């Protein structure tokens with residue numbers, strides 16, 4: 239399989255210490271580790287939302303960390319999707335306009351508009367339908383549940399067909415059933431070919447990924463491969479993850 243993301247000796251102030259790993263196209267990988275171990279910092283530095291102090295981040299053949307800010311922003315818009323616990327939706331826009339926004343931004347400045355406004359709206363509605371929130375298009379973001387809002391964030395993150403989706407505690411603010419639904423969506427996206435790198439505290443969530451990286455004090459201390467255990471039940475996979483986390487000192 240082709241390496242889509244390659245992180246080489248990434249350092250950030252005193253937080254990350256020469257972190258190296260790769261993610262292949264089509265993988266769904268979780269990053270776990272104790273609070274303060276540097277998981278969010280790792281995600282932000284990989285995704286170009288923060289500037290590493292040293293090291294390289296290669297996405298699909300482009301080194302991101304050394305790029306000027308405007309080029310990084312363009313890469314984020316066109317090739318990356320983001321789903322965060324805080325969700326970062328704009329409160330002055332309704333649900334559909336929040337999802338539409340990055341799609342409209344991606345068309346700006348393009349001499350040959352690849353998607354007309356009607357096409358963009360159709361694409362947004364298609365995503366909302368896929369994630370069962372099409373009835374909520376006109377609602378304010380304060381008028382939907384946490385799970386529905388997180389599904390809207392997933393629509394927004396997918397609207398420009400990213401190469402990779404970054405998620406920081408995407409189920410952190412959700413109850414168990416909403417978290418399960420959000421994970422169902424991630425699994426569907428991953429099965430359809432989207433590569434996903436997510437930070438989670440939840441072993442139930444991590445057990446649904448193909449691989450888990452364990453971060454401690456800003457270093458990767460272990461890795462658990464789960465892709466060969468697809469035939470196991472969710473409960474068996476979770477037990478396997480919890481046993482491994484126990485060995486890692488979780």
Ligand SMILES: Nc1ncnc2c1ncn2[C@@H]1O[C@H](COP(=O)(O)OP(=O)(O)OP(=O)(O)O)[C@@H](O)[C@H]1O
Nearest residue numbers: 251253271272273274275276277278279280437439
């Ligand atoms: N902007 C910042 N400036 C300075 N230190 C920071 C900053 N952001 C985070 N830190 C520190 O870096 C360390 C790692 O933080 P980070 O948020 O990456 O950890 P985490 O593993 O994601 O934690 P949690 O699981 O609690 O979200 C912590 O000690 C934190 O206090």
